[in-house]
Amino acid sequence: MKRCELTLPKIEATLEQSEEWLWVSDNGFNKRRLRLHDYAEIYDIPGLYERVFCDMLKSRSWEVIPSMLSYEINKSSKNEDSLRVLDFGAGNGMVGEALLSQMECERMIGVDILPEARKAAGRDRPCVYDEYHVIDMSQIEPATRKKLTEFRFNCLVTVAALGFSDIPTGAFVEAFNLIQDRGWIAFNIKDKFLTNRDDTGFARLVKRMLNDDILDVRFEQKYRHRFSIDGKELYYSAIVGKKKRDIIFDDFNPGD
Numbered sequence: 001m002k003r004c005e006l007t008l009p010k011i012e013a014t015l016e017q018s019e020e021w022l023w024v025s026d027n028g029f030n031k032r033r034l035r036l037h038d039y040a041e042i043y044d045i046p047g048l049y050e051r052v053f054c055d056m057l058k059s060r061s062w063e064v065i066p067s068m069l070s071y072e073i074n075k076s077s078k079n080e081d082s083l084r085v086l087d088f089g090a091g092n093g094m095v096g097e098a099l100l101s102q103m104e105c106e107r108m109i110g111v112d113i114l115p116e117a118r119k120a121a122g123r124d125r126p127c128v129y130d131e132y133h134v135i136d137m138s139q140i141e142p143a144t145r146k147k148l149t150e151f152r153f154n155c156l157v158t159v160a161a162l163g164f165s166d167i168p169t170g171a172f173v174e175a176f177n178l179i180q181d182r183g184w185i186a187f188n189i190k191d192k193f194l195t196n197r198d199d200t201g202f203a204r205l206v207k208r209m210l211n212d213d214i215l216d217v218r219f220e221q222k223y224r225h226r227f228s229i230d231g232k233e234l235y236y237s238a239i240v241g242k243k244k245r246d247i248i249f250d251d252f253n254p255g256d
Helices: 039-044 048-056 061-075 094-100 115-124 142-149 169-177 201-211
Strands: 005-007 021-026 029-035 083-088 105-112 131-134 155-158 184-190 215-227 233-243
Touching (some): 005 048, 021 048, 039 048, 039 115, 061 094, 061 155, 061 184, 061 215, 083 094, 094 155, 105 115, 155 169, 184 215
Parallel strands (some): 083 105, 155 184
Antiparallel strands (some): 005 021, 021 029, 184 233
């Protein structure tokens, strides 16, 4: 397959992350505009995700979150169960691969809504996941939930997928509730979702998690997630903790 040429656009106004785009062409021909959140198209081209997000935009989250999680686990009790990980929003497997390079995992199960993501993970990182499921967690079937429950997950990892339209609040809740109590939770979220200026359902849920009896936070740190297409630094917060209880609807109900 020919190597694509990538060109960042010259823009006058700062775009939201979900609106960012670039030019993709085949040796200068067939030039087309591709949104950075068009993950299905990006995953279809081998190596394109890494070139765009890692090489051009210097994304760090795929290695930062696994490193912080492994650090917290290593300094905790040595008598804990081996990890049974749910990599939620697993994409092409970069996060799962990074975690496996630092921790021994009894099971590594990937879940993503995109069949293109599972295809990319199987193509590029075939040895990372014990199983990889394409599931819409916001509309999960009872039989599917039962199957996932049987894995007895004690670790949830989700990276660079929360707070925008990629993963709805209800889908994250379903994934969170699959984790056993006292299991590890590791995720990142754009810093604006933790400010008082944001009052969306997801922002309310995360604030409630951090200030209530849902999550025992062991580590929280703001860091540079990546650069925007116009060169600005984009900051996220990394959060690692241990689950206290399941999330219920009232935890993020607009009326609470």
